[in-house]
Amino acid sequence: MRWDEAPEDRGRVKFAAAAEAVEGYGGRPLNGRALQPASGYLFPDQDGEQWWVIFQPWPPSGLHARKVPGDILACNDSYGDMVHVVVLAAGVWEDDAEAAFRAHVPLTLADAARVAATVAHVAAPGHTAPERPGPAPKRTDGTPADPPVSPRGPMGAG
Template sequence: MRWTKGLREEGGIRFSAQPDEVEGYGGRGVDGSAVTTAAGYLLRDEAGDAWRVIFQPYPESSSHGDRVIGDILACSESHDEVVHVRLLASGVRWADATAAFRQDAPVRYEDAARVASTVPRAAG
């Protein structure tokens, strides 16, 4: 798993993990952009574990930039070989996801999960 800084249509900081490094995302890997929250890139849950909110674009999405469609994931900050993934929302637009996180400004994982659940699914 790795973090890379750089430009990407959906955002500036990219997170990627190969399928064999990911648990909880249906055998898929992660290659998405970090969503900035009021707490930065790391959110703590009630147990004190750290999570990052990632927007994972759908590879088959024909949209680009703010209109790209994908999933909102919570990815564990892991110091072992496996990233634990929780699907927070699916089939949403990047622009809608980032707007919701800017507007609501979550500071805890549970808040981020609630915000993600309010992001409308993309039509089509």
């Protein structure tokens, strides 16, 4: 896993990890942009563990650079070589996620989870979200399911 500032990406900090180093995101890699809390880039959980909250864009879809769909993820890399991921919101617009985090300025991971839950989903009438990488999990009725949530998720994040 790595994090770095990307000047070509509006100066935002990126958080990346290879698929084999990610737990809780359906075998997918991370290459997202950090959503910033009131100070710094880390959101503490109730036990004092530090979590990144990132916007993970879905695969390129030809949409404009900032009007892209993706997921809001909480990522914890303090357990060695694995990044533990919890999906806070699946299928949201990046602009909407950034606006919500600017407007509500969460201080903790629980605050960030509440803010993420307020962001509207992409599945608006007339819009088809791009396919995510890898096999999409299915419900018993054959419709796609949301990405799995890590069992090692943050305590008190909701």
